[in-house]
Amino acid sequence: MAWITKNSAGAHIERQSEPYLNDEMKQELTPVVDRYPRRQAASLPLLHAMQEKVGWLPPQAIEEIADFLEVPASEVMDTASFYEEFWLKPKGKYVIWLCQSISCEIMGEPSLTDRVAEFLDIQVGETTPDGKFTLMKVECLGYCGDAPCGLINEDIQQKITPDNFIEVLKNLD
Amino acid sequence: MALEQPVLTKRIPTEPWGRHEDRHYVDYNEYVKTGGYQALDKALQMDRTAVIDEIKAAEIRGRGGAGFPAGMKWSFLPPVDGGRRFLAINADESEPATFKDRLLIDYDPHQVVEGIAICMYACQLDTAYFYMRGEYHDQRAILERAFKEAYDNGIFGPNSRLGQINGRNPDLFLHRGAGAYVCGEETGLLNSLEGKRGWPRIKPPFPAVAGAFARPTIVNNVETLACVPHVMENGPDWFKTLGKGRPEGAPPHVPASFGTKLIGVSGPVVRPDVYEEHLGVKMSYCIEELAGGMLPGMEFKAAIPGGISMGVLTKDEYDAPLDFDIGKPYGILGLGTACITVIPEGYSMISCARNLARFYARESCGQCTPCREGTEWLYKILTRIEAGDGTTKDLDLLLEVASSMGIMPGTTICGLSDGANWAVRTIVNKFWDEFEAAVKKNRFVSLSVANNNN
Ligand SMILES: Cc1cc2nc3c(=O)[nH]c(=O)nc-3n(C[C@H](O)[C@H](O)[C@H](O)COP(=O)(O)O)c2cc1C
Ligand code: SF4
Ligand code: FES
Numbered sequence: 001m002a003w004i005t006k007n008s009a010g011a012h013i014e015r016q017s018e019p020y021l022n023d024e025m026k027q028e029l030t031p032v033v034d035r036y037p038r039r040q041a042a043s044l045p046l047l048h049a050m051q052e053k054v055g056w057l058p059p060q061a062i063e064e065i066a067d068f069l070e071v072p073a074s075e076v077m078d079t080a081s082f083y084e085e086f087w088l089k090p091k092g093k094y095v096i097w098l099c100q101s102i103s104c105e106i107m108g109e110p111s112l113t114d115r116v117a118e119f120l121d122i123q124v125g126e127t128t129p130d131g132k133f134t135l136m137k138v139e140c141l142g143y144c145g146d147a148p149c150g151l152i153n154e155d156i157q158q159k160i161t162p163d164n165f166i167e168v169l170k171n172l173d
Numbered sequence: 174m175a176l177e178q179p180v181l182t183k184r185i186p187t188e189p190w191g192r193h194e195d196r197h198y199v200d201y202n203e204y205v206k207t208g209g210y211q212a213l214d215k216a217l218q219m220d221r222t223a224v225i226d227e228i229k230a231a232e233i234r235g236r237g238g239a240g241f242p243a244g245m246k247w248s249f250l251p252p253v254d255g256g257r258r259f260l261a262i263n264a265d266e267s268e269p270a271t272f273k274d275r276l277l278i279d280y281d282p283h284q285v286v287e288g289i290a291i292c293m294y295a296c297q298l299d300t301a302y303f304y305m306r307g308e309y310h311d312q313r314a315i316l317e318r319a320f321k322e323a324y325d326n327g328i329f330g331p332n333s334r335l336g337q338i339n340g341r342n343p344d345l346f347l348h349r350g351a352g353a354y355v356c357g358e359e360t361g362l363l364n365s366l367e368g369k370r371g372w373p374r375i376k377p378p379f380p381a382v383a384g385a386f387a388r389p390t391i392v393n394n395v396e397t398l399a400c401v402p403h404v405m406e407n408g409p410d411w412f413k414t415l416g417k418g419r420p421e422g423a424p425p426h427v428p429a430s431f432g433t434k435l436i437g438v439s440g441p442v443v444r445p446d447v448y449e450e451h452l453g454v455k456m457s458y459c460i461e462e463l464a465g466g467m468l469p470g471m472e473f474k475a476a477i478p479g480g481i482s483m484g485v486l487t488k489d490e491y492d493a494p495l496d497f498d499i500g501k502p503y504g505i506l507g508l509g510t511a512c513i514t515v516i517p518e519g520y521s522m523i524s525c526a527r528n529l530a531r532f533y534a535r536e537s538c539g540q541c542t543p544c545r546e547g548t549e550w551l552y553k554i555l556t557r558i559e560a561g562d563g564t565t566k567d568l569d570l571l572l573e574v575a576s577s578m579g580i581m582p583g584t585t586i587c588g589l590s591d592g593a594n595w596a597v598r599t600i601v602n603k604f605w606d607e608f609e610a611a612v613k614k615n616r617f618v619s620l621s622v623a624n625n626n627n
Contacts, residue, residue, distance in 0.1 A: 035300075035344070035346045036368075036386075037257060037386050037388075038367065038368075038386060040367060040368040040369070041366060041367050041368040041386075042368060043368030043369075044348065044349065044350070044351055044365065044368060045348070045349070047351070048307070048349060048351065069368070075368075075369075078369070078370055079368060079369055079370055082353065082370035082371065083307070083350070083351035083352050083353050083370075083371075084351070084352030084353060085307045085308070085351040085352035086351055086352075097308075100528070100531075101269035101270070101481075101528070101532060102269050102270055102477065102481055102514050102525065102528050102529060102532075103269070103270050103439040103440055103514045105524070105528050106440050106441065106514070106516060106517070106520055107440070107441065138308075138352070139267070139269060139354065139532050139535065139536065140267060140268070140269035140270065140271070140532075141308050142266050142267070142271065142272045142275050142306070142308065142309065143272060143275075144269070144270050144271070144272050144437065144439035144445070144512070144514070145272055145437065145438070145439050145445040145446050145447065146445070147439055147440075147445070151308065151310075154310035154311075155310075156310070156311065
């Protein structure tokens with residue numbers, strides 16, 4: 001029903017006056033843009049850099065990246081939304097990614113996930129109310145010889161046992 | 174006969190020649206001290222076409238999964254026209270159970286970098302993008318270090334010993350993916366490199382003609398490029414003493430299995446790791462001799478030998494030789510990545526098939542309806558069977574849906590759905606009794622009732 005104005009068509013975007021992509025960052029990233037014959041090709045490196053800085057990708061930041069790369073914001077949004085590692089909503093301080101692919105499942109991933117979910121008292125895909133942990137399941141991380149494995153943010157965890165892993169989580173601040 | 178000397182793992186301690194614990198990053202100096210970059214210097218003395226001829230003569234086949242002859246791919250490039258030409262190194266390595274390229278990246282990246290430099294010189298490619306999956310975080314720092322060493326020592330950049338290519342200084346850049354299996358497909362990779370979503374492209378045109386930024390582009394796997402310096406250094410004839418060779422009685426134009434192969438072994442074995450052996454090594458040898466056999470108390474039930482997309486091998490097929498001709502005689506798709514997942518007795522093949530189907534349903538990029546819908550259907554049907562609500566008809570439906578999707582039936586753009594097709598179909602066919610028992614036992618009984626009865 002096209003005549004009804006939908007919320008989604010004009011979703012409110014939180015804005016801040018300070019740009020996310022400030023001059024300093026632009027300067028830093030210009031050599032990266034120059035690596036490619038087309039500016040748009042720097043989308044992934046820029047989105048990575050922005051997410052490293054802000055923790056996730058606010059719509060305003062995506063617009064600024066699009067401006068900088070001289071493409072419509074919808075193009076950068078299209079790209080950002082395609083990839084699993086890009087966050088279009090804020091995430092927990094620690095994102096726990098547990099591998100659920102075949103070698104890890106055989107080596108005990110299902111009970112590991114259950115234990116971690118129980119310990120954090122959240123479901124897979126959720127963030128703890130204090131914003132500390134987000135629990136995710138992912139496909140093969142390329143550490144199948146060390147199954148079951150996972151990532152805590154960028155740190156690889158190998159040959160995980162539930163008890164040890166929960167100790168690790170307890171010791172994070 | 175077992176491999177006498179390591180080739181790709183020459184500098185990476187690996188059983189039976191070395192111990193895993195002794196592995197370390199081989200830096201530029203150590204690499205050069207142990208004979209590194211001599212192959213590049215040798216290539217630079219040669220005519221570009223002569224280098225390509227050597228690679229062609231060695232019949233190196235792609236190690237990324239498809240087994241396409243590298244030399245032939247290189248010679249498909251159109252003549253230079255003064256414009257830019259690219260190399261994309263495929264380090265997406267997201268095929269489940271596959272962790273072999275990471276071995277080269279972690280410990281001996283210069284071996285790969287040397288292969289890259291030789292390829293760029295021979296094919297006149299001015300810029301190389303090393304496309305690595307985003308989840309390889311530690312490997313980012315390792316590669317940045319290795320690339321810097323290569324620039325500092327005149328492999329790339331303004332002082333490159335390759336000289337100028339297409340009027341530019343040769344460059345090698347790291348490009349990180351962000352979590353999408355389909356970006357390992359070479360044209361999905363190219364779209365991702367261009368900053369777009371990683372949708373595979375309809376071919377032709379093939380990348381060699383119109384690839385990255387619509388310019389001629391070579392896409393090669395990390396391990397494929399790591400083979401290149403060894404061929405340059407020791408010659409194609411030496412390379413062809415390794416591996417199983419051509420199928421018996423086959424004429425010379427039939428593609429063969431030459432060289433060594435990195436083989437990953439994971440699952441409940443004593444020493445899960447990456448090993449190197451002749452192409453054609455028996456799977457049983459890899460599991461028993463290299464990986465030390467099954468963990469105590471575990472028994473071998475089945476194995477998925479090529480990354481998950483190739484299909485399954487049963488106990489009766491334990492001795493299957495891992496070479497490019499494995500497909501036909503063993504009823505699987507092919508060699509794939511040659512990374513073996515061992516499945517123990519007691520682990521349900523229905524769970525296994527469900528796990529694999531979920532992977533494809535999750536990673537399908539959604540462009541082709543048979544893949545987008547089919548993978549999801551496979552996953553749903555298998556989940557239902559696993560829950561005890563399956564019917565005999567479901568098995569037929571599984572096979573019908575699976576076999577209708579893929580490049581080979583001609584219904585999709587890329588091979589992701591052929592993977593789903595073969596992964597699921599071979600498991601259902603080869604373990605029919607197990608599936609039949611599952612659907613017979615709990616016919617029309619709901620999940621909750623089934624659980625209470627157990
Ligand atoms: C769904 C899909 C995923 C793939 N993933 C990878 C990958 O992670 N790494 C890789 O080297 N090749 C992958 N391939 C194969 C590539 O398309 C391509 O054949 C390969 O990179 C060519 O390099 P090679 O000839 O040196 O093997 C994949 C193919 C498909 C269909
Ligand atoms: S086969 Fe599947 S993954 Fe490949 S292009 Fe089609 S929808 Fe995408
Ligand atoms: S299957 Fe879990 S890391 Fe590969």
